[in-house]
Amino acid sequence: MVPAARYAAAMQVVDRIRTGTRASVALRDWGRANRFAGSGDRRAIGDIVHDVLRHWWSSAAVGGGDGGRLRVLGLLRLTGVDPASIFTGTGHAPDELSAEEAVQFQGEIPSDLPSLVEGDLRQRFGDDFPGLVQAMRGRAPLDLRVNLLRSSVAEAEAALAADGITVEQVPLCKTALRAPAGDRRLARSRAYLDGLVELQDASSQAAVAFAEPRPGERILDYCTGAGGKALSLAALSNGPVDVHDIAPERMRDLPERARRAGAALTPRGTSALQGRHWDLVFADAPCSGSGSWRRDPEGRIRLTAEMLAALRTAQAQVLDVCAPLVAPGGRLVYATCSMLSAENEDAVTDFVNRTGNWRVCRTLSLSPLNGGDGFFAAWLERT
Numbered sequence: 001m002v003p004a005a006r007y008a009a010a011m012q013v014v015d016r017i018r019t020g021t022r023a024s025v026a027l028r029d030w031g032r033a034n035r036f037a038g039s040g041d042r043r044a045i046g047d048i049v050h051d052v053l054r055h056w057w058s059s060a061a062v063g064g065g066d067g068g069r070l071r072v073l074g075l076l077r078l079t080g081v082d083p084a085s086i087f088t089g090t091g092h093a094p095d096e097l098s099a100e101e102a103v104q105f106q107g108e109i110p111s112d113l114p115s116l117v118e119g120d121l122r123q124r125f126g127d128d129f130p131g132l133v134q135a136m137r138g139r140a141p142l143d144l145r146v147n148l149l150r151s152s153v154a155e156a157e158a159a160l161a162a163d164g165i166t167v168e169q170v171p172l173c174k175t176a177l178r179a180p181a182g183d184r185r186l187a188r189s190r191a192y193l194d195g196l197v198e199l200q201d202a203s204s205q206a207a208v209a210f211a212e213p214r215p216g217e218r219i220l221d222y223c224t225g226a227g228g229k230a231l232s233l234a235a236l237s238n239g240p241v242d243v244h245d246i247a248p249e250r251m252r253d254l255p256e257r258a259r260r261a262g263a264a265l266t267p268r269g270t271s272a273l274q275g276r277h278w279d280l281v282f283a284d285a286p287c288s289g290s291g292s293w294r295r296d297p298e299g300r301i302r303l304t305a306e307m308l309a310a311l312r313t314a315q316a317q318v319l320d321v322c323a324p325l326v327a328p329g330g331r332l333v334y335a336t337c338s339m340l341s342a343e344n345e346d347a348v349t350d351f352v353n354r355t356g357n358w359r360v361c362r363t364l365s366l367s368p369l370n371g372g373d374g375f376f377a378a379w380l381e382r383t
């Protein structure tokens with residue numbers, strides 16, 4: 001497919017997303033209905049669609065409407081691509097621009113953050129808010145975590161270099177390496193297949209390092225999910241980690257991941273937690289994911305006030321259930337990949353006020369302005 005035809009396809013997909021279809025479903029359906037398109041075409045169309053999602057409101061404003069065609073027009077203008085080179089009307093390219101569509105947008109460009117959270121972020125970031133908005137429109141970097149159970153940072157760098165993958169260290173965390181975005185050799189590289197490196201954003205790594213998992217400690221990852229943090233906890237503590245999730249099926253790939261990483265992870269059902277204690281309980285709570293909206297840009301257009309309220313309830317539950325699991329003298333580290341006060345500082349302040357015998361010792365607050373995803377962590381101890 002020529003580039004203009006890919007943009008035309010992206011317009012169709014965006015039209016479906018706009019009416020509520022998940023982006024992954026709309027892209028999959030488009031691929032099934034257009035079998036002539038190769039994997040390179042499908043990837044390129046997906047990239048355009050995700051760029052539109054990252055510019056959801058600004059592309060509509062600058063393009064002059066909220067349909068797929070005008071959002072793609074807006075995206076081209078915002079990213080400095082001449083629309084006339086795409087809207088040619090030839091072959092499978094989009095039709096030429098009408099006189100009305102050719103009129104340039106004059107006015108203030110919206111932030112591409114949902115109005116539900118924009119005020120909070122504007123207040124939090126102050127003078128840095130415009131920089132945050134710009135950063136959130138970009139694509140997320142491709143970060144790796146060196147698995148200290150299998151390799152040193154230098155050895156991992158050398159193994160990646162042997163497969164032609166050049167990485168750079170990320171200042172956010174000593175185990176974090178950044179690979180060129182979209183480097184598809186990674187999944188076949190020896191460093192990855194042998195468990196020397198894992199895919200993990202540098203801020204996630206920094207949140208685990210913030211919890212200071214130490215050798216010999218009893219550690220529970222209470223919201224394990226796919227297990228990225230659990231593997232990281234095991235590597236930093238050089239010891240076993242107990243893993244739990246309210247939806248255990250989310251941990252189904254973990255035994256294989258743990259085997260590859262050389263990590264000792266022990267699944268614990270909810271009933272098996274009663275009456276037991278851990279020196280470190282790590283609670284990577286369900287959240288809006290606002291810190292990773294570059295990676296999952298659809299999240300920003302789907303978030304509703306009801307979802308946020310439900311997440312706040314779940315976060316409070318997670319904190320309340322985790323508190324009694326912490327051994328005397330131990331710590332509870334609450335983490336989210338969110339940048340919203342409601343899910344972060346407010347959630348831990350409410351917990352401290354509710355329980356009366358916990359305090360916040362310190363917090364970590366990261367955003368894309370620090371170079372990785374947005375992330376929050378709070379170190380909580382009993383008073």
Ligand SMILES: C[S@@+](CC[C@H](N)C(=O)[O-])C[C@H]1O[C@@H](n2cnc3c(N)ncnc32)[C@H](O)[C@@H]1O
Pocket residue numbers: 222223224225226227228229230244245246247250284285286287314317318
């Ligand atoms: C942010 S994700 C965890 C991501 C994971 N730690 C990782 O590093 O890939 C949150 C997880 O919390 C789980 N969860 C939600 N509510 C929970 C609860 N009340 N108790 C325990 N886990 C819960 C979800 O099933 C989900 O897997």
